[in-house]
Structure formats: structure tokens, C-alpha cells
Amino acid sequence: MYKFLLATIVFVGGCSHAPETGRSQLIMMSHSQEMRLGQDAFTEIVKEEKLVTSGANYEMVQRIGEKVALASDRMYPNAVRGYQWKFALIKDKEMVNAWALPGGKCAVYTGLLPVTENEDALAIVMAHEVAHVIARHGAERSSRSMVAGIIAGVAMDEMNATDRAIVLGAYGIGVALPFSRTQETEADQLGLYIAADAGYDPREAIPLWQRMGKAGKKAPVEFLSTHPSSESRITKIQGWMPRVMMYYDNAVAHEAAVGNIQ
Ligand SMILES: [Zn+2]
Structure with a gap:
């Protein structure tokens, strides 16, 4: 029975591929379901903040x-x-965090600002969060939990009841359900492309993650929960840099052309 259910759901949800990396993903939630969850969650969270x-x-x-x-x-x-x-700024100086939800609702906590220090670095963090959404990491994470639940024999009704919490947790809000290392690396890569294309200096990523590493020694930081060490992260960033700089140079040239350079 469970095997049948699992096969049905896998068929319905199907396999998709992460942008840029092409990694195949098991996602059992429709785009509109995911967006609805994100929008509801945003309203509820900001009400409390x-x-x-x-x-x-x-x-x-x-x-x-x-x-x-x-x-x-x-x-x-x-x-x-x-x-x-929508981009909310939440007043909480203890939280070194930011998040983005499907549907485009995002938030930054004021506690992040002393660590990012400058606009380029904050843009890199915000683009990293947006990249998790673009690559549908939350839906992927919750789909895996659903499969695990089905295999473990949890009734589908119960799964629906916990679905929302799982998705929220998967986006780093509430229940601690961190992204996997693979997802974090993917968000770093996509996030850098996006930040560079938006005209933010991607070279700020290296000192940023060094500062984040230091901040993580004092208090838990979401960005470090499942991350490899800053050193291996920085090595990866350097590998992506040629393409990232191409996006950045294009963005800067475009800004100069429209006479909009700061
Ligand atoms: Zn992340």
C-alpha cells in the first residue's frame, strides 16, 4: 500500500531539475501550493514581529x-x-538571519546588519535566500520528509497536518530543519549570479563569509548550520568567480550606459 502511494506521489510530483547545477530533485508539491503556503506563512510571521x-x-x-x-x-x-x-526588515538584533518564501515574500533581521556591514554583502545574503526559493529547496526538503513519513507508515492525513510546519522549517523558519549542504552550495552559486546581475560586487562574498564564520562562534547563525567550513566555501566561490564577474561587469557596464552609476 505504502509503496503504491509513494509511486503515485512520485508520479504526480515528478522529478525536476535545479537551475544551473541541473541536479535532479524529487518535488511532490505544485508551484501554486508552495506559493500559497509561503504567502500565508509570511502574513502570520510578520504579525508577531x-x-x-x-x-x-x-x-x-x-x-x-x-x-x-x-x-x-x-x-x-x-x-x-x-x-x-516584498522585503520586510524585522527588528531583532539577536537574529543573524534572513529568509525568503515561495511567492516572493522575504525578510531580513536587524541582527544581520552588523555582520554584513555593507550593501553588497547584504545583497549577497538576500540573493542567497532568494536562490533557495528559486531552486525550490523547501519543497524538495518537505517532499523528502513526506517520502520518509510514507515509508515509515505515517498516515497521509497526519502528513498534511504537519506539511506546513515542515515547509516553514525547510525555509529556515521556526522548526530547525536545515537545508542540506548540497542545497546550501547551490544557493551560494545561484545567489552570487543573482547578486552580480543585480549590480552588487560579488567579491564581497569572501570577506562576508569570513565575518559570518566569526559571528557563528558567538551565536548560532542559520547560514552556518549545515555549511562546510568558510575555507571550503570560499574555494568554491573562487571557482564560480569568472562567470560571476562576467555578470557583474555586464551589470556595471549597463548601469554606466544608462547613466545610473552610483
Ligand atoms: Zn542557506
Whole structure:
């Protein structure tokens, strides 16, 4: 019976491929289901939080959000179709974190800002979060949990009840269900492409992850939960740099051409 159910769900959900890396993924949730969950979750989460709605930091988050959203629309139009982007700044100086949900609802915690230090680095973190969404890592993660549940004999009804919590956890909110290392590396790569295409200096990634490593020694940081050491992460970043710099150089040239350079 369970085997039959599993086969049905795998057939319905099917296998898709992560952008850029081409890694095959098992995803048993439709795009619209995922977006609905993301939108509901955003409303609920921000209701409980203190939001910053003015000032230089708020303006910076809005500016980055706009550019990152435009770059995502340009680079991965199918993945973000129908998204209505929103970038909240949540007042919580203890949280060194940011997240993005399917549907384009994202948040940054004020505790992240002393670690990112500058706009380029914050853009790299925000684009990393958006990349998790573009590559559908939360849906993939929850699909794996569903398969595990079915194999373990958990009734489908119960699975539905916990579905939402699993998806939220999978996006780094609430229940601690970290992304896998593979997913984190994928988000680093895609995130850098997006940040560079948005006109942010990708070379800031290296000092950023070094600072993040130091911050992680004092308090738990989401970005480090399943990550390899900063050194191996930086080695990977250097490998992607030639292509990343191509995106960045194009973005800078474009900005100069439209007379919009800062
Ligand atoms: Zn991540």
C-alpha cells in the first residue's frame, strides 16, 4: 500500500531539475501550493514581529530587494512567475538571519546588519535566500520528509497536518530543519549570479563569509548550520568567480550606459 502511494506521489510530483547545477530533485508539491503556503506563512510571521518601516536600513533593504527581484525575474523567469515581491526588515538584533518564501515574500533581521556591514554583502545574503526559493529547496526538503513519513507508515492525513510546519522549517523558519549542504552550495552559486546581475560586487562574498564564520562562534547563525567550513566555501566561490564577474561587469557596464552609476 505504502509503496503504491509513494509511486503515485512520485508520479504526480515528478522529478525536476535545479537551475544551473541541473541536479535532479524529487518535488511532490505544485508551484501554486508552495506559493500559497509561503504567502500565508509570511502574513502570520510578520504579525508577531516588530517591523522597521523607515530609515536608512529600511531603504537599503528595499533598494536591494528591488534589484534582486529584477535580476531574478530576468534570470529565472519561470521560477518566479506570479511572484509579488516584498522585503520586510524585522527588528531583532539577536537574529543573524534572513529568509525568503515561495511567492516572493522575504525578510531580513536587524541582527544581520552588523555582520554584513555593507550593501553588497547584504545583497549577497538576500540573493542567497532568494536562490533557495528559486531552486525550490523547501519543497524538495518537505517532499523528502513526506517520502520518509510514507515509508515509515505515517498516515497521509497526519502528513498534511504537519506539511506546513515542515515547509516553514525547510525555509529556515521556526522548526530547525536545515537545508542540506548540497542545497546550501547551490544557493551560494545561484545567489552570487543573482547578486552580480543585480549590480552588487560579488567579491564581497569572501570577506562576508569570513565575518559570518566569526559571528557563528558567538551565536548560532542559520547560514552556518549545515555549511562546510568558510575555507571550503570560499574555494568554491573562487571557482564560480569568472562567470560571476562576467555578470557583474555586464551589470556595471549597463548601469554606466544608462547613466545610473552610483
Ligand atoms: Zn542557506
